[in-house]
Amino acid sequence: MNNKTLNMLDAGQNARVIQVKGKGPSRRRLLEMGMLPGVGLSVTKKAPLGDPVDFKLKGYNLSLRKQEAQMVVVEVTGGVK
Amino acid sequence: MAEKIKVAVAGNPNVGKTTIFNALTGARQKIGNWPGVTVEKKEGTKKHKGHVLEIVDLPGTYSLSAYSADEVVARDYIIDEKPDVVVQVLDSTNLERNLYLTSQLLEMGTNLVLALNMSDRAEMRGDDIDIPRLESLLGVSAIKTVANEGGGIEALLDSIVSKTESNPPKPHEIGYGKTVEEKICALEDILGNDTELTKHYPARWMAVKLLEGDENVLSKLSSSNIEGKVQNYLSGFDNEEYEVEMADKRYEFIGALLPQVCTTCAEDVSPSDMVDKVVTNKYLGIPIFLSLMWGMFELTFALGTPFMGLIGKFFGWLGGAVAANIESAWLASLLGDGIIAGVCSVLLFVPNIFILFFAIALLENSGYMARAAFIMDKLMYKMGLQGKSFIPMLMGFGCSVPAIMATRTLEDEKDRLITMLVTPFMSCGARLPVYILLAGTFFGREAGSVIFGLYVLGILVAILSAKLFRTFIAKGQPSPFIMELPPYTRPSLVNSLLYMWNQGYLYLKKVGTVIIGGVMLVWVLAYFPQGVEYGSAESLIGSLGQLIEPLVAPLGFDWKIAVALIFGVVAKEIVVGSLGTLYGTGGGESLSPALLADPSFSPAIALGLMVFTLLYVPCFGAVAVIKKETGSWKWMFFQAAYSTAVAWVLALVTVLVANLVL
Ligand SMILES: Nc1nc2c(ncn2[C@@H]2O[C@H](COP(=O)(O)OP(=O)(O)O)[C@@H](O)[C@H]2O)c(=O)[nH]1
Ligand SMILES: [Mg+2]
Numbered sequence A: 001m002n003n004k005t006l007n008m009l010d011a012g013q014n015a016r017v018i019q020v021k022g023k024g025p026s027r028r029r030l031l032e033m034g035m036l037p038g039v040g041l042s043v044t045k046k047a048p049l050g051d052p053v054d055f056k057l058k059g060y061n062l063s064l065r066k067q068e069a070q071m072v073v074v075e076v077t078g079g080v081k
Numbered sequence B: 001m002a003e004k005i006k007v008a009v010a011g012n013p014n015v016g017k018t019t020i021f022n023a024l025t026g027a028r029q030k031i032g033n034w035p036g037v038t039v040e041k042k043e044g045t046k047k048h049k050g051h052v053l054e055i056v057d058l059p060g061t062y063s064l065s066a067y068s069a070d071e072v073v074a075r076d077y078i079i080d081e082k083p084d085v086v087v088q089v090l091d092s093t094n095l096e097r098n099l100y101l102t103s104q105l106l107e108m109g110t111n112l113v114l115a116l117n118m119s120d121r122a123e124m125r126g127d128d129i130d131i132p133r134l135e136s137l138l139g140v141s142a143i144k145t146v147a148n149e150g151g152g153i154e155a156l157l158d159s160i161v162s163k164t165e166s167n168p169p170k171p172h173e174i175g176y177g178k179t180v181e182e183k184i185c186a187l188e189d190i191l192g193n194d195t196e197l198t199k200h201y202p203a204r205w206m207a208v209k210l211l212e213g214d215e216n217v218l219s220k221l222s223s224s225n226i227e228g229k230v231q232n233y234l235s236g237f238d239n240e241e242y243e244v245e246m247a248d249k250r251y252e253f254i255g256a257l258l259p260q261v262c263t264t265c266a267e268d269v270s271p272s273d274m275v276d277k278v279v280t281n282k283y284l285g286i287p288i289f290l291s292l293m294w295g296m297f298e299l300t301f302a303l304g305t306p307f308m309g310l311i312g313k314f315f316g317w318l319g320g321a322v323a324a325n326i327e328s329a330w331l332a333s334l335l336g337d338g339i340i341a342g343v344c345s346v347l348l349f350v351p352n353i354f355i356l357f358f359a360i361a362l363l364e365n366s367g368y369m370a371r372a373a374f375i376m377d378k379l380m381y382k383m384g385l386q387g388k389s390f391i392p393m394l395m396g397f398g399c400s401v402p403a404i405m406a407t408r409t410l411e412d413e414k415d416r417l418i419t420m421l422v423t424p425f426m427s428c429g430a431r432l433p434v435y436i437l438l439a440g441t442f443f444g445r446e447a448g449s450v451i452f453g454l455y456v457l458g459i460l461v462a463i464l465s466a467k468l469f470r471t472f473i474a475k476g477q478p479s480p481f482i483m484e485l486p487p488y489t490r491p492s493l494v495n496s497l498l499y500m501w502n503q504g505y506l507y508l509k510k511v512g513t514v515i516i517g518g519v520m521l522v523w524v525l526a527y528f529p530q531g532v533e534y535g536s537a538e539s540l541i542g543s544l545g546q547l548i549e550p551l552v553a554p555l556g557f558d559w560k561i562a563v564a565l566i567f568g569v570v571a572k573e574i575v576v577g578s579l580g581t582l583y584g585t586g587g588g589e590s591l592s593p594a595l596l597a598d599p600s601f602s603p604a605i606a607l608g609l610m611v612f613t614l615l616y617v618p619c620f621g622a623v624a625v626i627k628k629e630t631g632s633w634k635w636m637f638f639q640a641a642y643s644t645a646v647a648w649v650l651a652l653v654t655v656l657v658a659n660l661v662l
Helices: A024-032 B017-025 B069-081 B092-108 B119-124 B131-138 B153-165 B178-191 B195-200 B203-211 B215-220 B227-234 B239-261 B271-279 B285-325 B329-347 B350-366 B368-382 B387-395 B400-409 B413-425 B429-472 B493-527 B540-555 B559-568 B574-582 B591-597 B603-615 B620-630 B633-661
Strands: A003-005 A013-020 A040-046 A053-057 A060-064 A072-079 B003-011 B029-033 B040-048 B051-057 B085-091 B112-117 B141-144 B482-484
Touching (some): B029 B493, B040 B153, B051 B153, B069 B092, B085 B153, B092 B112, B092 B119, B112 B131, B131 B239, B178 B203, B178 B227, B329 B620, B387 B413, B413 B620, B429 B633, B559 B574, B559 B603, B603 B633
Parallel strands (some): B003 B051, B085 B112, B112 B141
Antiparallel strands (some): A003 A072
């Protein structure tokens, strides 16, 4: 299927959020920052050492460690691989 | 009597809160800590049209649910202190996410004034925000501001004052959808039984917060007889299930509002993204980061060291003048070796602290600091820390005092504590003279490698200690990395200078006294009993050295070294000077031959002494700063005891191994 978690994406890819898994404060923080089902985002860049990864959503840049990115299930909608 | 108005400045991080706060209060600021936590508290006052505004700069928050110590502070202040007016500063170029906090403030029924900041940028990219419309839809006052140029500040002041004259607004209601609303209603019913409580806090708001699992609100029930009922009701389901819906509805509310007030020309790539293509580039990112760090380090210590030299010279001259002109020997010594030396060791750090904090302010305000954390995070995470810990630890190579203060840029308390506790292991500049003397004397051509090895040892001890502390005392993972990379901005000079001044002043006020106290104590020990030579075997410190000699004897240290180490707590470079005194040579050239001639000294012992000097209790300055920044004697004593224990063990190992090898 097309469903992946955010940590699996490459720079330049676009995706739409399907679900934020997990529990606790990190999940709530992600939701409050706008990482909600239906929201579109793109991967702007990875840190030089490959982690964390920076995303653009709702017009701003949000960086997540891969560990946190793993909580977000997305569907890839396009963009360059 | 002028009427006092309590004003809180709230908002997301990096939207210009501090700039607004500075513009509102000018230099009339008071910096301290919020009680019980290491989060910085800034207060100031402003007279405006016969009113006295008491303004607090709250830490940045994305929402009012408690996530980090910063957010707890901001949320508790708004809930418990009930400021007369809350000014929420918003980044006009990113209204959607900023309005999330607004929606929560509205739900609370706070008396809200919105400062739509960065409106210069919004206008530049062609945004058109309909202020009257926004005001009427939300029932708040809104002012466009350009804080770094002072734009809109007068209007903001007017608006704050007139806000207190109108009636407080009714709390705003956001519809959360059927399932959640049922729960809210049920909770409201229970809460309604305690009229005392609902008089202070709106019932619906409390119900929403309880559903969100807010501990502050829950604790408000502890004295109420309905607490059991509420707990009972809440335990009937898993409230985390509703998190998505609640966040979603708030964004839906914002989504419905925005198109009515704002037309935006959507941008594909912002200028910041272009800059980041270079600055966080896979190949260039780390070199750029390291050059900037190197630049900051050079600036701080290359520019600061001549000033340190001047300060040292001045006080040296002053001490000499005092000694020459005061008849009474004890008074001369008290003034010269005690008070003047004490004041000198306080002021010695001031140039470094000022320059470093100016540089940090520039990096922080420009938006680069967030990138630095982004770039270094993976490496630091492996050590049990996070990206932002890198800068303080690097600064530790210069001087632990400003480095420990630089941990203020870390939001998470545990991350910050661990960083503070391990930073003194980074070998600071004051230890270098000790290495130069001992390595130079005993290792000749190998001196460079020995010194390099000491630096590496310091780093290794810092890394392992961080791992250890993360496992045993500040348990858990480093804080999750969910961080905004704010747009780059031109840092404001006024902001940066104020920041620098505030930090420097804080150091003088809070840390200075502890350092002087420590230096005075050592003076008393070295001077008495009356009539003995200062710091000699017969003085109290000499006796103390002989007393603790058995403790350091396993390391091969005699009482002279013990005394030098006690002096070294004043400042590590004093180890050299006091060895000079004890060997009767002064600190100059003749000390080396004297050490070589002493049969109780050997290369192995010199190595052990260098390892010990590197690791044992940091100087009074660093210790005092740990006390100040952690707000607790406990952590200060812990750091002192832990580092001395580590020093003892590793020095012992060093001496034993060196005896075999050398
Ligand atoms: N272009 C622009 N920059 C601003 C404005 N207000 C603040 N800044 C800059 O934004 C950066 C962050 O400001 P600061 O007050 O530290 O934000 P805080 O984290 O909310 O306290 C600083 O470099 C300011 O100079 C504004 O209205 N326009
Ligand atoms: Mg600020």
